[in-house]
Amino acid sequence: MWVFYKLLSSIEEPMAFLLSADYLEPCDSAAMKGRVELGQHRQIEHGYGLPDATTLERHRFSLLDPELMTRLLPRFGGNPLAFFKAFLSEDVPEVRQALETGLSSLPDDIEVILSWSNCPSLSAVAAARGIPVVHLEVGPLREPQYRPTAYFDFSGVNGNTEAARRYESDPGVWAQEFDVPELRRAFSSMECEKRGPGNRLGVVLQVEDDSNLISFSNGFDNASLIAKALLENPPELPLIRSHPGSRFQVRQGMAEHDSSATVLDFLAQCNKVVCVNSSVGLEALMLELEVDVEGDASYGFVVREKDPQQRGRKLAYFLLGYLVPYSQVFSADYIRFRLGKPAEEEIAAMHLRGHGLEQDSGGAKVDVRGALRHMARLRIESARADAGAEAVGGPQDGWLLCYRARADDGYADDLSVRPSSLVSDGAASVVKFVLPSGARPEVVRISAPALAGCNTLRAMRWGWGGDARAELSPLFDTHLRLISASCAHFRDGEAMSLLNDGGEVYFEFSVDDLWSSAAARASPGHGVLEFALSHQSADSAIAHELFRIREGILGQVRQAGETSMRDELHRDIDELSSRLQHSSSQIAQTRAEFLESNHDQSVRLNDLSASVEKMCRFFEPLAEVQASQAGRLADMAARIEGRLALLLEAQDLLKKELGDQAEALGKANASIDEMKRVSEMTWRQKYLAKRAKKGQA
Structure with a gap:
């Protein structure tokens, strides 16, 4: 439920929700008693606030059939977890029909469906309507020990993820040398430094009803994971760490139960960790421990890589290219950015900005390794400052x-x-x-x-x-x-x-x-x-703002379908492309004048943003534009950048033009005087010739 609150408090635009009725219960009702999402600590931890009536009025809601699960349970022998497994891994006709009915009552201009779990029934309904589905989840690295992260995946979460496929499709961004300790320092605090070496086999258990265990465990559960550890590690008993959300505890004697205060204290005792699909496995990987992952973990392709050089590259991609900075994943701008199917290099640059590192978008290759070193340095220095060291x-x-x-x-x-x-x-x-x-x-x-x-x-x-x-x-x-x-x-x-x-x-x-x-x-x-x-610098900031404006334009113009408007836009785009090439070389010459009048230009930039917003509101009632137009429409935003650059040199150009016109006017006046003189001379000659002729007669 906290995700529902987070979406309401983070995305200011109207949204549509397909949910069960308990999400809309008053916070002080009996049904909500004991819900941890209402606690102040949970709100601070995940960065959301409880919505009021005014907030709820801005959005649309469609309620699912509350009796659906009750009717389907007998088919699964009355076992709720068996039903949950089918929900996560099968296209259940009744579930698909309920989702179709719910979506039919919502607006038909849905850009994307955000889901917090895998649901093939939902994916089938969305595919039939041509709507992309994005799977979200809290990431494996969280504050205060790590930079907070989140999952953003078009294929699935906790299982069936696109992490490995994305890396294999474009590994070029990560074709550098990455040092695992440096990666660890970039994403963790000083207290996460390697403490070992330990000598224990650590076994990490899952919550019993987690989707990781129900559908994406490759047949393993907590009991079979412990049995495998006992079989492969006799005679020493493994050190078993239960999940804090578990309903059960491991009995001492059959195995040794870990009671460490933190995961880091647990990992300090281990030289190897086995799990089904746990964030602890990723933490162990970052500490360079041996890791076995039995389930369908998103970072499994990193674990299975035995070459140290390739493993460093894959881990760097997973941490920076795949995992999303937590502050971005609930942003409408970021979601639309990813819907545009950007290249992996663009995603890496966006994530670096999310971690507080600006990346120049002027076409230079993103220096991922250099950025990670910078992140590591800032992380260490911040931790030292927090510990009271000299600033x-x-x-x-x-x-x-x-x-x-x-x-x-x-x-x-x-x-x-x-x-x-x-x-x-x-x-x-x-x-x-x-x-x-x-x-x-x-x-x-x-x-x-x-x-x-x-x-x-x-x-x-x-x-x-x-x-x-x-x-x-x-x-x-x-x-x-x-x-x-x-x-x-x-x-x-x-x-x-x-x-x-x-x-x-x-x-x-x-x-x-x-x-x-x-x-x-x-x-x-x-x-x-x-x-x-x-x-x-100011010019980099304007480029960043124009990128944001361009994304807003594209998000709205994708809905435009009038042929005449598309043709006009194409002509404008061609003209703007040529003018942009001509004017880009002059930006450096005008930078000094621009800085002197920076305030006025920033006001002008805000006016431009307001004009773009008016344009977006004009495009709203139009039909959806064909996807093939997206690339050309991106050039329209480039034309706006060119026009803004031309504005900066307009004053100098105007002065030059006025000087040229004054000079031309002077030359024209001189020409007119000469023409008059020649005309008068010709007329007098003709007159004298005529008189002479008459005299001869």
Whole structure:
């Protein structure tokens, strides 16, 4: 159910939901009593809020038949798990009919169906309607030990995934040398460093009713996994780690039950790990332990690779190319980006941006290895700062957090704090502030060093504790909290960017609700706020924004079907392509003038965005355009980029043109005077000749 809440709180556009009635029960009803999704801790962990009536009114809902499972259970001997297995792996006619009926009552302009599990019946209904299905799931790497990730797969999740097929179809992006420890450092904290070597065989169990075990285990269950470990590892008893969601415990004596506080403590005791399909298997792989995976795991193709060089490449692809940054997977922009079937290199660049690393989209090959090294360095430095080590990076001048106890109050010198830690490499910074004891401000303003170009706030975290080491939780609603900014800004998912000319850089946020949490109310302490920001040149920022605009245009124009409009667009695209080639070489010459008038240009960019949105609303009632037009329509966005570049040189061109016209006008006047003189001379000669002729007569 938390996924339902997450979609409602993350995607602002109207959505349609096909679900059972319990999802729409009031949060205070008896049916919802005891649901962990309602807890504050779960909401903070997964970044969602409980929807109100206004939120629900924006969306459409279709309810499934509540008696469907009851009617089908006898066919499966009354066994709910047998029914669940069929649901996950078979096209069940009754299920397919129920889904077809439900979809028929929803709008017919559905772009994509998002599913949290495999369902062949759903895939069959969607295929008949020409609608793609995307399978989502929380990724195997999660905070605070790892960069949070998610699954995004067109084929399946927990089984029947496309991970191996995608790698084999385009391995060129990953044709570099990747070091497994470096990959581990890029995605994990310092505490995840290899501790061993251990000498135990570790057995990792699954939740008994998990789809991993029900349908995608290749015949293994927890009991058979333990039996295999006992058979292959006599006489020493294996170390068995139960899943925290399991209803059962392993009895001591038949095997040794692991009671370690964390997975990392468990893995520190092992030299080999066996599992069906567990995220612990991936963690063991990153720690360079021997791993056996018996089920249909998405990372199984990495485990089966015995060549160290190829395994490093496949692991790099899985971590960065296949797994999606958690902040992106619930973004409508990201989902539409993937629906466009981008190349693997484009996906890698997008994921790097999701992890806070900007990638130049100017055509250069994505330097995945260099980016991973940068991620590893920032990850280590951030962990050192969190542990209280001396801050690294540049000076703290220019960083300041001001706060107001009440929104109506003004800022004062005594209501500001300097960073308690700062990790910076010049292009990206992670800065942490600790508020005075007991301070619970309603509004805060973070001021960054004044740098011309694009200053982007990528993430914001908060916590409450006795000192700067308080455990921090991510905020996924920063765009809703934003009150003001120092200059014109735009948003890309949860990231917010300012285009400025080197003046003051600040973001102002509402934070009063944070201090009403149970932790903040229960004990005295300090509020802690952490911000991740990055800086890039203004032209790169505009290119990034134009990419976002282009994707929005394509998403709407795909619905256009009028032949005359398509023909006109094709003509415009051809014209724009040629003009773009001519004008791209002049961008560098106008960059200096552009930076001087950056603020005015950013306002113009916002106006352009508004115009594009009006255009999108005009395209909405039109029919769906043929898929073959997508590539050509992409060139239309390139024409917009060309026109924007031409605007930057318009003033110089106009001055030159006026000068040329003045010079031409002077030459024209001189020509006219000469013509008059010649004309008068000719007329006089004719007159004298005529008189002379008459005299002779």
